[in-house]
Amino acid sequence: MTQKKRLGLAIPIVLHKKLQEKARYQGKTINALCLEIFWEYFEKKDNEKTG
Numbered sequence: 001m002t003q004k005k006r007l008g009l010a011i012p013i014v015l016h017k018k019l020q021e022k023a024r025y026q027g028k029t030i031n032a033l034c035l036e037i038f039w040e041y042f043e044k045k046d047n048e049k050t051g
Contacts, residue, residue, distance in 0.1 A: 011019075016030075023033040 019030050019033060023030045026033065028036075
């Protein structure tokens, strides 16, 4: 089982609306979309470090 930790973010309403629209379009929750964005960001950064 994956251990999890809650993360509360206070974001501008405009950004929330954009995330909500994109999540609905992709058939995901906002939380799932944010997790995907975070993972992609860190995977990209790790790849940049390793060359």
